[in-house]
Amino acid sequence: MSRTLHLNAFLMGVGHHEAAWRHPHTDPSRVGDVRHFQELARIAERGTLDSVFLADGLAVGPAVRHNIQAVFEPLTLLAALATATDHIGLIATVSTTYNEPFNTARKFASLDHLSGGRAGWNIVTSAQSREAWNFNLDEHPAHADRYRRAAEFVDVAIKLWDSWEDDALVLDTAAGVFADTDRVHEVGHAGEAFKVRGPLNTPRPPQGRPLLVQAGSSPDGIAFAARYAEAVFTAQQTLADSQAFYAALRRATTAAGRDPDLVKVLPGIAPVIGGTEAEAQALAAELEALIVPEHALAQLSGMTGIDLSGYPLDGPLPDLPDVTSVQAHQSRYQLVVELARRERLTLRQLIGRLGGGRGHRVVAGTPEQIADQIELWFTEGAADGFNVMPPLLPSGLADFVDHVVPLLRARGLFRHEYTGRTLREHYGLPRPASSYATRELVTA
């Protein structure tokens, strides 16, 4: 196959539907059991998926009353999954706003070493004021300031991963030389937000650098992705929107001087799978009926930054401010407002539509119908693959792997077995050379 579909399993508690934990097919007590996540990773690996991914937020608010709360921090959980799997990539979300680049570069290097080259970093700038309050601040830094810090943060991290050249480890026991310090470099970064001398305190990771993933789709987010990202997670409701995003990202990537084929775009898809279309629709309706409206409205208020609790559920979404004034998650805000207006949804209907994927696309149908949608978007310039968000876990992931993946394989769209060893190899991306590797090696 010339162009290969890429599939990531987005692992979230016992399912992506906000009421998943209330459904009889899940056991919410397993959200704190590492064996649950080991099982999920092994199911994804059975399906030869490229990677698993964990989102993250650095605060908990009143929403925890009605919705499941993650128990594990992504990097520690993925380290535990690394030793329970052999092939699948491991992508962790870490915020550039509330961490230091030295610690972050080092932890991802550690995960990459632990997993034999399977680490990926979903770079986020954090979106809630509630997170700022846990990190000595009274308010969340502005959108543009967060992205400026993020860019410098990633610059520093890349220098640190590169600071040990690949051949710096000598291990010459006879001479007593462990590392060739001529090939271990101070990075001497001094910028607006960070001053970091380096080198990193670990040899270069197996992948050189972890896979860099990004998920913000605002103008700032696209500019950031064009410059740094190797895979992009995005929420897109329609084929046309996703095609427009895909084309815009490729243009921006080219303008940034990078090959757009080396940036893989993965829209979210929440597949509600049934043996028949009616069964799939029944499962979707069953889940929607389990939504707690006051909770969903509070979530929507958080997503839009507007308190919607006073509005009638069966009335329309009220007029909201222009997206450019929003300091939180701009692209998701715009998506929600457009969805409600385009389809003239009441608040109750909007809540139902968002319950399955928080703005990501929900597709209910048979395995064939879901495979058709994946193939359509993949062949029509809307996606290089998908960020798969099963409504129920583990059952929804098992259904996807056992019933949708075989169809994608049969159509020649997806691998039958792993052919690469590292996450970069799964995504068909090169291993970057160290920027410090300037010396010609004259000895063969």
Add this chain to the structure above:
Amino acid sequence: MSRTLHLNAFLMGVGHHEAAWRHPHTDPSRVGDVRHFQELARIAERGTLDSVFLADGLAVGPAVRHNIQAVFEPLTLLAALATATDHIGLIATVSTTYNEPFNTARKFASLDHLSGGRAGWNIVTSAQSREAWNFNLDEHPAHADRYRRAAEFVDVAIKLWDSWEDDALVLDTAAGVFADTDRVHEVGHAGEAFKVRGPLNTPRPPQGRPLLVQAGSSPDGIAFAARYAEAVFTAQQTLADSQAFYAALRRATTAAGRDPDLVKVLPGIAPVIGGTEAEAQALAAELEALIVPEHALAQLSGMTGIDLSGYPLDGPLPDLPDVTSVQAHQSRYQLVVELARRERLTLRQLIGRLGGGRGHRVVAGTPEQIADQIELWFTEGAADGFNVMPPLLPSGLADFVDHVVPLLRARGLFRHEYTGRTLREHYGLPRPASSYATRELVTA
């Protein structure tokens, strides 16, 4: 047995002797192989040891030329070991000077959840200027400032671990109530160094709080340990010094209003084990001969903060400044200076004495002789147990577990099997109640 010996395996690369990686019994390439550490943890667990422990530093300097460098970050490595073991405690070093309390509290909660209650935190304030340079600073903060920040840092972490009461998770699927938000508390901390609203974004960890461990033995360090520590690692060269430290720490703990029996003191011991005393001495000599003198002198310069490279190896340690002017690792500085003066050592001899344990006590002998030393210190008020630092890994740990531990068991000093489930239970320490758990539960 009324009073129980506690044993921790301090895991460091392929051994604690600075030349371990050059010895034919080790394979230095395994320092980056997670299976090496899984093997070490399983050996320690075979010996029913209380815990394994990883040290840490946030910089690498020129010493990496001649000495092995850790590849893994402690928390990610211990997460990977959690799923490879069932009983043994997992203690990670994390610096309070170069991290944020929210992130740190959260990662330890995650490790505690992952391991079913086996997490411990070795609280350090970091000791090198080289570390400051990786975190936006031109120089390392002063000793007293670091300890003041550390105390506030731990105060915040404790509030965060307590912020979810034990019974806050309701999981009422019928009513749609996941957590009882009346039992999830903002912590509202506003102090000199930190402003953290909370609550933590994870339910209370299985142990309530991870085991708190501390390793600085300066006056600031002892004051800190008296207030917070539940286990103390310490470097002591002689029985008399360790007895004095043990008594001083108990007095300080009592003065701080805590029960001194709930603070376990574990001096370091580097056991060089031989079938006969001559075999043990031969192994010690073999290791000493592998030391690279220029490297060892550079290490000693780092430990004392004084450049010793100009001094003759066969001359004495030159006069050094008073310990109170030292901003780095004060207690280790004092130990080194006293060792050199007490035994009138040349620089070369001092380097040989420090090579086995960086200031920790080295005991070369038969398993019986090592068990005798452990029993002597344990019964004579110098130790509650030991931080075991094998010169070679894994062989030195296997020798300790297979030859010394059975003697300690036969003498009634050490457990034959694990009787507890959590790290706190192994150390005989209580599970702390949440400081927010003020409500009487009137329903049975």
